[in-house]
Amino acid sequence: MTELIRTRLLSKTYGMADVVTNVSMKVRSGEIYGFLGPNGAGKSTLMKMLLNLVKPTGGEIELFGERLLPGTIEPLKRIGHMIEAPVFYEKLTAEQNLELHCEYMGYHRSGAIREALELVQLRGIEGKPVKQFSLGMRQRLGIARAICTRPELLLLDEPINGLDPEGIQETRSLFRRLCDEYGMTLLISSHMLAEIEQIADTIGVLDRGRLLQEVSMESIRSSKTDYVEISTTDVKLCAFVLDDRLGIRNYKIVGNTAVRIYAMSMTQEELFKGLILNDVPVTAINRRHHSLEEYFLELTRGGGGYAASH
Numbered sequence: 690m691t692e693l694i695r696t697r698l699l700s701k702t703y704g705m706a707d708v709v710t711n712v713s714m715k716v717r718s719g720e721i722y723g724f725l726g727p728n729g730a731g732k733s734t735l736m737k738m739l740l741n742l743v744k745p746t747g748g749e750i751e752l753f754g755e756r757l758l759p760g761t762i763e764p765l766k767r768i769g770h771m772i773e774a775p776v777f778y779e780k781l782t783a784e785q786n787l788e789l790h791c792e793y794m795g796y797h798r799s800g801a802i803r804e805a806l807e808l809v810q811l812r813g814i815e816g817k818p819v820k821q822f823s824l825g826m827r828q829r830l831g832i833a834r835a836i837c838t839r840p841e842l843l844l845l846d847e848p849i850n851g852l853d854p855e856g857i858q859e860t861r862s863l864f865r866r867l868c869d870e871y872g873m874t875l876l877i878s879s880h881m882l883a884e885i886e887q888i889a890d891t892i893g894v895l896d897r898g899r900l901l902q903e904v905s906m907e908s909i910r911s912s913k914t915d916y917v918e919i920s921t922t923d924v925k926l927c928a929f930v931l932d933d934r935l936g937i938r939n940y941k942i943v944g945n946t947a948v949r950i951y952a953m954s955m956t957q958e959e960l961f962k963g964l965i966l967n968d969v970p971v972t973a974i975n976r977r978h979h980s981l982e983e984y985f986l987e988l989t990r991g992g993g994g995y996a997a998s999h
């Protein structure tokens with residue numbers, strides 16, 4: 690798979706503040722890349738650097754295999770974007786706004802505007818000036834503007850902000866369609882893990898300007914989510930028995946009442962028997978899923994502040 694975006698040690702400082710620090714990321718063709726991070730992590734700044742709207746302080750960017758320089762234009766024509774709250778000509782209609790955009794981009798495929806408005810399901814808007822639009826409608830129109838020129842790459846900054854639950858659902862399936870049917874590659878930022886985990890193929894976690902991890906959802910699901918939790922009133926004895934008597938090393942003590950074993954090779958029955966025979970006071974043994982939220986919170990050592998839901 691080819692990489693449409695590649696950054697190497699990309700950095701941005703504003704005065705004394707390090708907003709983006711040494712970020713090396715890859716977005717591959719045909720995927721939905723979820724860019725996850727709490728508010729203020731530097732997501733918008735990084736996306737603006739990808740679009741040449743903000744000048745990096747250090748590092749480099751490649752788009753479609755071509756180095757992005759201050760005067761670069763061609764690769765940017767292949768990108769649709771919506772960064773922060775979209776701005777429109779308020780007195781014009783949705784259609785007129787998109788017409789102006791297509792004109793500016795030199796894009797003249799007939800039916801493109803109608804199709805984009807239908808894709809985002811903007812309804813009952815004929816003749817209405819954009820100043821009468823709700824936040825959700827503006828967000829939909831922003832997405833329509835980003836996709837109406839059929840870009841190969843879409844950069845969307847917090848695209849579901851302001852949408853109601855139905856709108857979120859519709860937008861999520863639109864993103865999947867754009868990727869699967871229209872062959873677009875999407876980079877979507879969000880501070881909401883619940884949103885990103887449902888749509889992304891790859892997740893990049895940004896925290897205080899640093900990329901903590903870039904990982905496929907598939908590998909998170911298969912390797913990080915399963916564990917067996919022993920509830921006990923004596924975690925120290927339990928850990929000692931696991932280590933010394935049962936040869937289990939990949940465990941973690943959680944507070945004063947639980948021990949978690951990852952990738953356990955013995956059966957639950959064998960484990961239970963081994964613990965009881967060694968006088969560990971076991972109150973329960975359960976197979977659990979490490980929620981993705983826990984997984985990401987652990988990554989940021991609990992300080993990330995991801996919202997699990999809206």
Ligand SMILES: Nc1ncnc2c1ncn2[C@@H]1O[C@H](COP(=O)(O)OP(=O)(O)OP(=O)(O)O)[C@@H](O)[C@H]1O
Pocket residue numbers: 703706708726727728729730731732733734735847880
């Ligand atoms: N032009 C600027 N001058 C000074 N500081 C800035 C500028 N732009 C952004 N920052 C700071 O950089 C940090 C990261 O901002 P950025 O908007 O990139 O974060 P974000 O992850 O997109 O968060 P949000 O979702 O809240 O926009 C913030 O602390 C912000 O105040």
